[in-house]
Amino acid sequence: MMDLTQRQWVKHVVFHPFEGFEDLRWKKGGSLKYTAVIIVALFFALIAYDRWCGFQFRPLPDAMFSVMPYIMKSVVYFFAWVLGNWAICTLLDGEGTMKNICIYSSYALIPYIVSTFINVFLTHILVRDEQVFFSTVYYVGLIWTGILLFSAIKSVHQYTFTKTVAAIILTLFAMLVILFLCVLFLSLFQKVYVFFYSLYTEILYRTRV
């Protein structure tokens, strides 16, 4: 029973929000390859949402485009989530490994990505007055992903409902801390780099004179 291929697992998980991840855990399914594909798809979905929309819905002027925020919003946020969740749930008797958190969380993002792409298509045929279709698709995707993410965390760690809620809230805090530390680290390294660089130029001048 339930001998599915990796691709069938993806489909099974997305369309069975309440027991899909339990099945996945039971059968030890899921693949990191799909995680990579999903994260790349998320990256392109975010860019598509800002750049490939029909012009009547375009929120961002062309001149202000930069790729960095999109990398931030997809790759960095995702790994901060995984890292934060792993760090919190190890302390809270969670059973998930880093690999499983990665796989389960990424599978949960699929409805959001798909709804974004559907929306990008819709903006080319809708006008502003018909925005309700657009927002419907958006919120369906968002809520679906929310439910999937919740059930992913619940089953990967084998938590109760309340413990999952607590874990998610704590994970969000952990993400903040991680990102804050990253910024701190980066600016510190920049200072160190500048210090060594000025040392180098100083020596260069001295030896020359």
Place this chain on the structure above:
Amino acid sequence: MKNKSKHSLTIMRGAAAGLVCLIALSSFKSPVTADEPYDVYNYNYLGEAVPSQAGYLAERSVSGLDLGTTALNAPSDLFKDSQDFFYLVDSGNNRILKIDSEFTEIVQEYTSFKMPDGSETSLKNPKGVYVSPDTGLMYIADNENARALIVNPDGTVKQEITKPESTVYDQQLTFLPQKILCDNAGNIYIVLNNTTKGAAMFNAAGEFIGYYGANSVAPTAEVIANHFWNAIASEDEKRYRSRSTPTAFDNFDIDTVKGFIYTSTSAGSTDTDIVKKVNPEGYNLFDYMSNFRWGDLFSTWYSGTTYKTKIVDIDIGDDGSINCLDATTGRVFQYDKEADLLFIMGATGDQVGSFAQGNVAAIETKGEGCENIYVLDAGKGTVTIFGQTVFGQIVHYATKLYNGGYYEEALEPWLEVLKRDGNYRRAYLGISSAYYNMGRYKDSMEYAKKADASGRYNKAFERYRSQWLRAHLTQILIITAVLIAGIKGLKFFLRKKRKKAAETAKAGSDS
């Protein structure tokens, strides 16, 4: 090098433009040929300064000696009446000069006037002048004599307005008129420099009626906090608390056709109510544009001083354009009547067309399409005359048509504008509107996209979509039907095949 190439480019463009102009728009005059001593710019929709074509070029500057009289001494106001005569208030010399429309010679010099009782009276540091288009009466703000004079065209004083004795007017205040004008009903408005309540308003008989068009207080955090503390303070404490008072506007002009009074405020401490359009009831019609920045969008900071736009005078052109004079940068900002920026001209410097910082005092315009702009430089005692370029003429022509709702007629001039300046965003908007009205929705969408106007694109796209759907309805229906049938057939075919395969497999395992 840069200047040279720019110059040759201007000539090339001028030549090509002149040709097209002669063919297409024969009503326009020949281009003004000179090079401006500054980089011409305009703001794009993101609020960034981008290079632009000059709409006006400084032609010449006129001093008192050029006009055949002594040098001007701290002149403070310039006014053009309905017959295109100019009135220049030469404050330091206590006189008013009436100058001909070409600004070459003095028609009349007013130094003293005959009072109704027969005595002679002279001016003392006059600051403002206005001539009514209906009656021809001249209104003079005679500052240090603490009065305003209403003078008949023949030079006799008709009426003298002095400090009102009304209780509404605080009797401890002096009455020192700065600027003056009168509306179509004969009401007289006088800007005083010691009240924030607005302009003192007198009826045609010279009786004080009240104040008109005061600025409002911007609701900053400090003002709100102040309001709160005042509400809970005792009467005694209140006397020592600071009160939030608005800044006073210090110059104004009247749109004689429509009757609106435009006020300008030069105080640098506020960003609200810099320019107001006040209706006869005293209500500011530009109130909804409270976030609009008049003049330069950014202030510059240089060695401890912030240089910020300071609008000292405002003039409403005959075509309704709003011309603001910025004393900080010596620039003129010209807006159309919808407050869309048309042109920026002028700079700080010593060449013709540029002014010493803080020296400019007054601005006037002349012509149906605002062909000339006159800037009074109080420091040098000169009037600089700006003339419209071909580009400026076309933009004004197109703007006039566009604002009047003649979108299709404005198409040709807007296309002409784009040939000269691809950065001019309003041209893209104008062309988009024209094509929309003509039913060319695809083209309208294209130009709306170029102008980055997604609202306008949305409108055009809606029409384009329904047009497209109507044209292709049969094809769409046929294709959908074929697709559905095809998918159904394929599914049926696949299921049959699978069934067959399963049956043969079953048969194989059974045997």
